[in-house]
Amino acid sequence: MERHRTGLRGELLIDEPLAGYTTWRVGGPARRLYRPADAEDLARFLAGLDPDEPLLWLGLGSNLLVRDGGFPGTVLALQGALDDIWLDGPEVVRVEAGVSCAKAARFAAREGLCGIEFLAGIPGTLGGALAMNAGAFGGEIWKQVQKVLTVDRCGAMRERRPRDYEIGYREVRGPRGEWFLAAWLALQPGDTDAARRRIRSLLVKRNASQPIGQRSCGSVFRNPPGDHAAR
Ligand SMILES: Cc1cc2nc3c(=O)[nH]c(=O)nc-3n(C[C@H](O)[C@H](O)[C@H](O)COP(=O)(O)OP(=O)(O)OC[C@H]3O[C@@H](n4cnc5c(N)ncnc54)[C@H](O)[C@@H]3O)c2cc1C
Structure with missing residues (x-):
């Protein structure tokens, strides 16, 4: 773990495995993962990034499949941050x-x-x-x-x-x-x-209708018009 040294107040993690951040519980490391202190801190962090830096926005990871190779850029992790x-x-x-x-x-x-x-x-x-x-x-x-x-x-x-x-x-x-x-x-x-x-x-x-607690991203089916895919 490393604290960013340019007046930022968030937390910067290097080579952070992403499996623990998704409901599939799979996924390799992010080159960098930043958890901002608040919106202004996040804006300041973004402004200091290389314009070509690949970005991935991450909430609770319940609709995200991360490959084993991980993410070759910066993940902006909002879970536990921006929570007002x-x-x-x-x-x-x-x-x-x-x-x-x-x-x-x-x-x-x-x-x-x-x-x-x-x-x-x-x-x-x-x-x-x-x-x-x-x-x-x-x-x-x-x-x-x-x-x-x-x-x-x-x-x-x-x-x-x-x-x-x-x-x-x-x-x-x-x-x-x-x-x-x-x-x-x-x-x-x-x-x-x-x-x-x-x-x-x-x-x-x-x-009663969903396997809560198992590794998934929820339903992968689209609801047909006027009906529900979930049974
Ligand atoms: C058991 C289970 C049940 C579910 N039931 C439902 C359901 O009933 N209805 C439903 O709609 N979905 C459902 N889902 C899917 C999922 O919960 C939703 O899609 C949810 O909105 C994803 O939010 P997240 O924070 O987990 O996003 P993530 O999985 O972290 O991200 C999903 C996408 O949103 C982008 N993203 C995240 N934050 C931001 C941001 N701040 N700005 C821009 N882009 C952003 C990410 O980059 C990614 O592309 C279910 C999932 C599970 C595991």
Whole structure:
């Protein structure tokens, strides 16, 4: 382990095996892995990188298969970093990209807000969910997005609106060379007990129909129109 020496506050790891960072539990080493202290620290780290440095953004690694040869560049690991979440208006929650989907769902329920209960059983981060329009039980993350904060490889941050993206089924296309730092989710006023009940019932359904706890990246099938691939 090595601490970066240029005023950065995050943690830089060299030749870090990635198997422990993915739900498949496989994958060789990253040449470098950086876990930022916060968004500003991450922007500063990016600005100091060689412009040709290959980058891999990593949330909870629940939708990522890393080859045995590892990654010949820098992994930006947001799990355990960028993990703030707060109310930013009466019905708007600002969620950083490293916040787990489960934490976001629980936070909204506690605040009496509805619309993201479906996130409770998705074992990823908000950043990973935004990258692929994660969804379950009829909900999809981008249906709730008011705006996002992105960063590019020079460290420049921008706010973007859903209209800046092509959003499809488990697919999101947006401005090249930008990654997600946070999102503002617009939710509906509701009731904490009802939201918690819905979370519990969705988790029961999920546990009954999926091999939770085994090494996987979840479903690898697309839902047919109007139906579910999971049985
Ligand atoms: C048991 C199990 C059940 C699952 N159930 C569901 C489900 O019901 N619905 C569903 O949609 N998915 C499901 N998944 C898949 C997975 O959890 C989701 O795709 C999740 O959104 C991935 O988030 P992550 O943080 O783990 O992303 P990672 O696996 O770390 O990364 C996935 C992709 O997103 C990119 N990425 C990560 N963070 C960022 C960022 N900040 N900015 C830009 N790009 C980024 C990565 O580079 C990579 O390309 C399941 C997976 C498992 C293992």
